[in-house]
Amino acid sequence: MANTISKPLSAFGPDFPFAYDDWLANNAGLGSIPADRQGTEVAVVGGGIGGLVAAHELMKLGLVPVVYESGRLGGRLRSQRFGAADDVIAELGGMRFPRSSTAFFHYVDMLGLSTRPFPNPLTPAAPTTVIDLGGVPLYAETLDDLPPLFREIAEAWDTALNEHADFADMRAAIDSRDANEVRRRWSALVERWDDRTFYDFVASSRSFSELSFRHREVFGQVGFGTGGWDSDFPNSMLEILRVVLCGFEDNQHLIVGGAEQVPRGLWSLQVDGQSLDSLHRGAPRPGVAAIRRAGDDTIDITDRNGVSQGYSAVLIATQSWLLTTSIDVDETLFSQDHWMALDRTRYMQSAKTFVMVDRPFWNDRDPVTGRPPLAMTLTDRNTRGTYLFDNGPDQPAVICLSYAWEADAAKVLTMSAHHRTRLAIETLKKIYPDTDLACHVIGEPITVSWESDPDFLGAFKGALPGHYRYNRRMYSHFMQDAFPSTQQGVFLAGDDVSWTPGWAEGAVQTALNAVWGIVHHFGGSTPVTNPGPGDVWAERAPVERPD
Numbered sequence: 001m002a003n004t005i006s007k008p009l010s011a012f013g014p015d016f017p018f019a020y021d022d023w024l025a026n027n028a029g030l031g032s033i034p035a036d037r038q039g040t041e042v043a044v045v046g047g048g049i050g051g052l053v054a055a056h057e058l059m060k061l062g063l064v065p066v067v068y069e070s071g072r073l074g075g076r077l078r079s080q081r082f083g084a085a086d087d088v089i090a091e092l093g094g095m096r097f098p099r100s101s102t103a104f105f106h107y108v109d110m111l112g113l114s115t116r117p118f119p120n121p122l123t124p125a126a127p128t129t130v131i132d133l134g135g136v137p138l139y140a141e142t143l144d145d146l147p148p149l150f151r152e153i154a155e156a157w158d159t160a161l162n163e164h165a166d167f168a169d170m171r172a173a174i175d176s177r178d179a180n181e182v183r184r185r186w187s188a189l190v191e192r193w194d195d196r197t198f199y200d201f202v203a204s205s206r207s208f209s210e211l212s213f214r215h216r217e218v219f220g221q222v223g224f225g226t227g228g229w230d231s232d233f234p235n236s237m238l239e240i241l242r243v244v245l246c247g248f249e250d251n252q253h254l255i256v257g258g259a260e261q262v263p264r265g266l267w268s269l270q271v272d273g274q275s276l277d278s279l280h281r282g283a284p285r286p287g288v289a290a291i292r293r294a295g296d297d298t299i300d301i302t303d304r305n306g307v308s309q310g311y312s313a314v315l316i317a318t319q320s321w322l323l324t325t326s327i328d329v330d331e332t333l334f335s336q337d338h339w340m341a342l343d344r345t346r347y348m349q350s351a352k353t354f355v356m357v358d359r360p361f362w363n364d365r366d367p368v369t370g371r372p373p374l375a376m377t378l379t380d381r382n383t384r385g386t387y388l389f390d391n392g393p394d395q396p397a398v399i400c401l402s403y404a405w406e407a408d409a410a411k412v413l414t415m416s417a418h419h420r421t422r423l424a425i426e427t428l429k430k431i432y433p434d435t436d437l438a439c440h441v442i443g444e445p446i447t448v449s450w451e452s453d454p455d456f457l458g459a460f461k462g463a464l465p466g467h468y469r470y471n472r473r474m475y476s477h478f479m480q481d482a483f484p485s486t487q488q489g490v491f492l493a494g495d496d497v498s499w500t501p502g503w504a505e506g507a508v509q510t511a512l513n514a515v516w517g518i519v520h521h522f523g524g525s526t527p528v529t530n531p532g533p534g535d536v537w538a539e540r541a542p543v544e545r546p547d
């Protein structure tokens with residue numbers, strides 16, 4: 001049944017159309033745990049947003065989450081301060097959050113955090129954009145300021161989505177939260193696009209094939225919405241469709257003061273006189289070294305200091321390759337089909353380099369040309385995306401000199417922060433020859449390559465053609481009734497098992513699935529007036545493809 005009350009566009013599916021925001025907002029709560037299980041400890045491996053959302057909800061349900069974290073709480077929501085400057089930060093992981101991430105924003109709003117539009121290309125939040133391709137910088141405020149080629153590309157993309165991906169009707173079904181219609185239409189798209197890449201979609205579409213190769217190339221370099229998409233060209237087309245259908249490229253906000261405040265806020269948030277922080281006496285347990293079955297109802301967690309503790313339920317919310325590399329996990333805890341899916345997960349690489357500057361000098365204007373000395377920049381050169389973060393007039397500001405993925409991230413993998421900074425400044429000098437960017441830089445640069453961090457091994461999942469079945473196995477893992485008892489009690493959550501990797505919303509939604517799974521595992525239930533994801537699974541489960 002279509003929802004008749006107008007709701008914001010949300011990530012309502014498309015694979016599993018369930019309104020997580022409504023589930024969270026319902027005063028009846030997420031469920032209840034039998035009295036004899038109240039106060040039971042549950043291990044949560046990984047203190048990113050997925051692990052901490054789950055820990056927060058488990059604590060509210062009367063369980064005692066025990067969070068293990070090998071690095072820094074917050075995981076891939078990491079807001080790093082520049083030296084002594086407390087409020088000047090570099091967003092090393094997630095930095096722009098589509099308003100359609102309504103489960104994620106449930107927590108942002110609950111914590112009272114402020115947000116504002118992210119300075120994306122060609123948006124009012126980035127007053128000027130420069131698109132520099134083939135050595136020619138073009139200044140623009142909106143799409144209309146660019147040569148006709150750009151509008152032709154935008155139109156070809158919209159046409160291709162409608163002609164080959166049922167975009168308008170799919171979007172209408174998601175928007176009206178019509179679960180049956182979403183599922184029916186999406187099932188046909190899964191069948192059609194699971195085996196094919198994003199590039200294949202573009203190249204084989206009627207609208208793009210009527211245009212030149214140059215159109216396709218420029219589309220790859222600048223995309224529409226947030227920047228270049230060619231690093232996603234080898235990915236499964238289904239992954240791209242989820243992004244556009246859920247509106248993830250639109251209406252994105254940054255979190256004032258840093259995205260890390262969301263997981264950290266959950267850590268310190270008081271619920272009935274206690275918080276995760278107080279339960280843990282100020283710090284999570286160390287990183288996990290081993291996860292082993294120790295009895296019918298016991299799974300042992302051994303930390304990196306060799307301390308072991310048994311739990312009836314364990315939630316794992318880390319990068320999935322770690323389960324076969326740095327954590328010694330009992331093979332019997334998962335089926336071979338699940339191991340196949342976890343291990344075949346493919347990760348994207350990503351590098352970002354930031355500098356702090358004395359002031360937002362890009363707000364100056366050249367008296368002759370009226371142009372700014374620097375703008376939000378998309379380029380085919382190695383920096384790819386340059387973003388400007390203004391903290392107010394005459395306040396220290398931040399430049400993300402380079403945000404690059406895949407091959408462009410690999411090119412700088414071995415370079416130090418200074419080397420990357422020099423390279424980026426030299427590149428930007430070619431686009432802005434009259435601007436002395438370096439003279440504005442204060443403090444030390446900050447850089448990250450997620451793939452070189454042993455706790456992450458990559459930025460986020462980027463599913464390849466044919467990976468739908470693997471995604472489905474991982475996502476469905478919280479529904480454990482049909483599993484042999486040796487495989488029950490361990491739950492998966494986070495970006496790596498979600499349908500929408502690279503978006504915090506997926507980490508939150510899968511954490512909520514795991515919470516439902518843990519309540520069910522302990523013999524608890526959800527209120528009849530507020531059914532959870534597992535309660536509607538039979539009618540809404542992601543479509544199965546034959547093995």
Ligand SMILES: Cc1cc2nc3c(=O)[nH]c(=O)nc-3n(C[C@H](O)[C@H](O)[C@H](O)COP(=O)(O)OP(=O)(O)OC[C@H]3O[C@@H](n4cnc5c(N)ncnc54)[C@H](O)[C@@H]3O)c2cc1C
Pocket residue numbers: 045046047048049050051068069070071072073074075076077092093094095096097098101286287288289317318319322326327350450455456458459460493494495496501502503504505506507
């Ligand atoms: C470069 C980049 C850009 C992104 N951009 C956006 C964006 O703009 N918008 C958006 O919505 N999302 C974005 N994302 C995605 C978003 O950041 C993630 O979806 C989300 O932060 C993932 O949360 P998680 O809890 O699943 O995993 P993580 O945050 O990775 O948490 C897992 C935790 O497990 C810990 N861990 C690892 N090994 C162990 C161990 N042995 N024992 C204990 N703990 C361990 C890790 O240290 C980590 O803290 C981006 C991510 C990256 C990397």
